[in-house]
Amino acid sequence: MHDSEKIEAVLRYHERTKHHFDRYAPGPGELDWANQPNPFRRYEGAPLVRLPVLGPDDEPASPHYEDLYRRRLVPSMPVTVRSLSRLLQYGLAISAWKQVGATRWALRCNPSSGNLHPTESYVLIGALPGLGDTAGLYHYAPREHVLERRADHSILMYAAWMREFPAQAFLVGLSSIHWREAWKYGERAFRYCQHDAGHAIGALRIAAATLGWTAALLDGLADEAVENLLGLNRAEDFVGAEREHPVAVLAVWPTDVTGDGQTRTRHGGPARLDSALAHPLTHACWHGAANRLSRDDPVRWEVIDEVAAATRKSVGEAQSFDTLATPGVERNGVASVDGPRAGKIILQRRSLLACDGRTSMAAERFYRILARVMPRAELPATQRPMPWDTVAWDPTIHLGLFVHRVDDIVPGLYLLVRDPTKMGRLKRAMRRRFDWSTPSDCPPDLPLRMLEAGDARRLATQLSCQQDIAGDGAFSLAMIAAYQEALFAHGAWFYRRLFWEAGLIGQVLYLEAEVAGVRATGIGCFFDDPVHRVFGIEDFAFQSLYHFTVGGAVDDPRLTTLAPYGARIDEHEHEHKHDRD
Ligand SMILES: Cc1cc2nc3c(=O)[nH]c(=O)nc-3n(C[C@H](O)[C@H](O)[C@H](O)COP(=O)(O)O)c2cc1C
Numbered sequence: 001m002h003d004s005e006k007i008e009a010v011l012r013y014h015e016r017t018k019h020h021f022d023r024y025a026p027g028p029g030e031l032d033w034a035n036q037p038n039p040f041r042r043y044e045g046a047p048l049v050r051l052p053v054l055g056p057d058d059e060p061a062s063p064h065y066e067d068l069y070r071r072r073l074v075p076s077m078p079v080t081v082r083s084l085s086r087l088l089q090y091g092l093a094i095s096a097w098k099q100v101g102a103t104r105w106a107l108r109c110n111p112s113s114g115n116l117h118p119t120e121s122y123v124l125i126g127a128l129p130g131l132g133d134t135a136g137l138y139h140y141a142p143r144e145h146v147l148e149r150r151a152d153h154s155i156l157m158y159a160a161w162m163r164e165f166p167a168q169a170f171l172v173g174l175s176s177i178h179w180r181e182a183w184k185y186g187e188r189a190f191r192y193c194q195h196d197a198g199h200a201i202g203a204l205r206i207a208a209a210t211l212g213w214t215a216a217l218l219d220g221l222a223d224e225a226v227e228n229l230l231g232l233n234r235a236e237d238f239v240g241a242e243r244e245h246p247v248a249v250l251a252v253w254p255t256d257v258t259g260d261g262q263t264r265t266r267h268g269g270p271a272r273l274d275s276a277l278a279h280p281l282t283h284a285c286w287h288g289a290a291n292r293l294s295r296d297d298p299v300r301w302e303v304i305d306e307v308a309a310a311t312r313k314s315v316g317e318a319q320s321f322d323t324l325a326t327p328g329v330e331r332n333g334v335a336s337v338d339g340p341r342a343g344k345i346i347l348q349r350r351s352l353l354a355c356d357g358r359t360s361m362a363a364e365r366f367y368r369i370l371a372r373v374m375p376r377a378e379l380p381a382t383q384r385p386m387p388w389d390t391v392a393w394d395p396t397i398h399l400g401l402f403v404h405r406v407d408d409i410v411p412g413l414y415l416l417v418r419d420p421t422k423m424g425r426l427k428r429a430m431r432r433r434f435d436w437s438t439p440s441d442c443p444p445d446l447p448l449r450m451l452e453a454g455d456a457r458r459l460a461t462q463l464s465c466q467q468d469i470a471g472d473g474a475f476s477l478a479m480i481a482a483y484q485e486a487l488f489a490h491g492a493w494f495y496r497r498l499f500w501e502a503g504l505i506g507q508v509l510y511l512e513a514e515v516a517g518v519r520a521t522g523i524g525c526f527f528d529d530p531v532h533r534v535f536g537i538e539d540f541a542f543q544s545l546y547h548f549t550v551g552g553a554v555d556d557p558r559l560t561t562l563a564p565y566g567a568r569i570d571e572h573e574h575e576h577k578h579d580r581d
Helices: 003-016 065-071 080-091 155-161 178-210 223-230 301-310 344-346 363-372 420-429 455-463 483-490 492-516 528-535
Strands: 048-050 092-100 104-109 119-125 135-142 146-153 171-175 212-215 246-254 396-403 412-416 449-453 476-480 519-523 542-549 560-562
Touching: 003 178, 003 301, 003 483, 048 396, 065 178, 065 246, 065 344, 080 119, 080 178, 080 344, 092 344, 092 455, 119 146, 119 178, 119 519, 119 542, 135 155, 135 560, 146 155, 171 178, 178 246, 178 301, 223 363, 223 542, 223 560, 396 455, 396 492, 449 528, 476 492, 476 528, 492 519, 492 542, 528 542
Parallel strands: none
Antiparallel strands: 048 146, 092 104, 092 560, 119 135, 119 171, 135 146, 171 246, 212 246, 396 412, 396 476, 412 449, 476 542, 519 542
């Protein structure tokens, strides 16, 4: 396919997977419950390494949540089995089981559309006591919190791959099983797989921050290299099993390793893996075979295969944003702040199922949440605040806000311009009669504008597929991406990254809501073009890709909560006190 054909395929996919007031994107209609894919992949026959299940007070202990956002405040833990276990626990592990009657399901630290969890994860790491005496690729199995050893690599080969990376650096790979989402959502599922990948990237970055580690997406890798690295192209290991699509590989390393306040690649430039991984890793010794996830073969959604092919990043397109240098402010004189521990917030994160329609939020808190999703686009990517240092492209997403219940802020439609240099372009693209005034007590460095005052509760609910949670919270929002420009500037492969950025924003909002004593929920179901009409968007310059709501949660009393890897949890211990400043 030529570049223009690929972009056309993406535009076509995006159009046909829009929900309209009178017609939803094509889906399966009835759900085939007997054929529901298993959310837990295992590689049968692969040697297992049991990871320690760490309690809240076990080492490495969690820093305060607020400290995660204060550059280099959290001391770097050495890479050990325990710290690796913490990374995976706070990033991707089960956080609780929920039960109603005889039905029980797992929730994880990373959320997922429909709780279907298409994302699989891998660790490629050198020899480590308690893990392996040679380098290896491991698949992470969250249900048991174990690593399955998929491949043995020689220490020399691993060292050669990693020679450009900081000392102790290792890799975390992600893949996606589209069928898990398509089973329920049909054609729109490819979007949700990408949102979920973005959430997983965010969850891993934030988990790394609890250990004083950095994580950076290696966007210079072609998808084929990701497949080679993670063994996804080994047809012999997937006989009768659903295949995984490559997502991304992140490099993770203790931020302080060079000890001079700087972490840089050995030669000072961007680190790359590509050339060594252009071929399948046939020299490795591979273990295990993937399990089958559903009874029957996956239902084929041709447009998903088509958009997956069109958005594949080929070797020629492996344009690199990779840079690993992370110059930081010295820790000296910066004191830790009080508040809940990051681990507690991460483990208690849940989607709200219903909003109380009452709880409001202090303006100061609202502004602080918005400040947290500002990527500081004016800085070089590696100097941006966590987690925006993980992805190196210039931010593409702005927030169209439906403000319902924020004290001292006039309800209505607002816009947070995450890249202030795009203010003019957004003004030109949106409705002429909008106000563009700055709320009176808005922090001067926060590019928030009021577009229109008014009660947007019904509108927000209506636009989010009639879901009350969008109108009953303190505020909800539409993530509006500079869609066409990003696709034309980078290529069709960037389509997936737009959703990753949206998922990353969502992950920050989820945790910020927990800290504020409220709750959040990602909303993948919304009526695309009606949303655009509300903002006056008439062409493809901007498109809404993801919705979100934040508000006071109403819990379902029928649900019992059980601990992730053992006894019962008392939910109240995990509830954060309503602290509205
Ligand atoms: C991409 C995405 C889209 C979602 N869309 C909706 C939605 O439209 N409506 C809703 O009620 N929940 C939605 N959710 C919330 C999920 O149902 C929820 O994350 C999942 O059930 C797991 O629960 P947890 O977030 O409490 O771990 C969405 C979540 C994600 C990540």
